[in-house]
Amino acid sequence: MSVIHEIATGAGLALFLFGLFVFFSAVLGLFRFDYVLNRMHAAAVGDSLGIFCVLIGLMLLHGWSLSAGKTVLIFVFLWLTSPVASHLIAGMEVDTVPDLEKECEVEER
Amino acid sequence: MFLLFFLLWLLLSGGVSMHICLWGLAVSAVITWFCRRVLGYDWHILLGDPRKLWAMARYFAHLVAEMLKAGMTVMRLVYTKPKHIEPRLIWFRTPLRTDRHKALLSDSITLTAGTITVRAEGDRLLVHTLDAPLGEGIENSSFQQRLMKMEESPWSK
Known part of the structure; x- marks a missing residue:
């Protein structure tokens, strides 16, 4: 029993640290990309991969308890709202920028 | 939908007791009624095939x-x-x-x-x-x- 607990704690810590690294990369990406729409992709990495790693890590650290269920709730609400928010921001950007073709190719399929 | 709200209530209140369950039933009933009548939602997620x-x-x-x-x-x-x-x-x-x-x-x-x-x-x-x-x-x-x-x-x- 305690071996499983040790393994879960180790895996949780590893996932948590990797999630922190993902968030670091996301922030780094915000600075390294040079246009709003590209930067949004960097932020989306933190939203999906980062949140996933951190929360799964927390669930493993906490063990099977009520807080794990609440963590799942965080997943649900974050992943329901974040695409809507990025969709609105991206739509606003594409609508208001006069010279979109300078930043990226527009292609019809 | 009622069931969904009730489960959410149980999860957030963090325990199952008579007191919590009764309040949860009342609150989820009111919220379900509100969603159906006022907001016009009609979900059948859990009743599907x-x-x-x-x-x-x-x-x-x-x-x-x-x-x-x-x-x-x-x-x-x-x-x-x-x-x-x-x-x-x-x-x-x-x-x-x-x-x-x-x-x-x-x-x-x-x-x-x-x-x-x-x-x-x-x-x-x-x-x-x-x-x-x-x-x-x-x-x-x-x-x-x-x-x-x-x-x-x-x-x-």
């Missing part, structure tokens, strides 16, 4: 896997070549018919890092991709194939 639930579960598992893969790809881009990417805006047509499936498709596209749905007009979607390879085959993505299968199946309303 079990095959439909299973298909949804498989779809979301696939979505999470794709999200993690795409996250890794974009993270590699951040470190390797942030100045040499080829961002694209791609218009494409989706064969999906119902609004619900179209919304699911565009949500899935936006949730996977590296692609964002910018606009949805009728059956056309405008997608921004961070790099050219990420946008390859976007007009026939695995999400779309799965959603088409779900849409065509007789048990999906």
Whole structure:
């Protein structure tokens, strides 16, 4: 029993640290990309991969308890709202920028 | 929907006792009534065909896997070549018919890092991709194939 607990704690810590690294990369990406729409992709990495790693890590650290269920709730609400928010921001950007073709190719399929 | 609210109440209150259950029943009844009458929602998520639930579960598992893969790809881009990417805006047509499936498709596209749905007009979607390879085959993505299968199946309303 305690071996499983040790393994879960180790895996949780590893996932948590990797999630922190993902968030670091996301922030780094915000600075390294040079246009709003590209930067949004960097932020989306933190939203999906980062949140996933951190929360799964927390669930493993906490063990099977009520807080794990609440963590799942965080997943649900974050992943329901974040695409809507990025969709609105991206739509606003594409609508208001006069010279979109300078930043990226527009292609019809 | 009533069941959903009740489970949420139990989860948030953190215990099962007579007191909590009674209050939970009352509150979820009021909120269900409010959602039906005032907001006009009518959900039947848990009452659907079990095959439909299973298909949804498989779809979301696939979505999470794709999200993690795409996250890794974009993270590699951040470190390797942030100045040499080829961002694209791609218009494409989706064969999906119902609004619900179209919304699911565009949500899935936006949730996977590296692609964002910018606009949805009728059956056309405008997608921004961070790099050219990420946008390859976007007009026939695995999400779309799965959603088409779900849409065509007789048990999906």
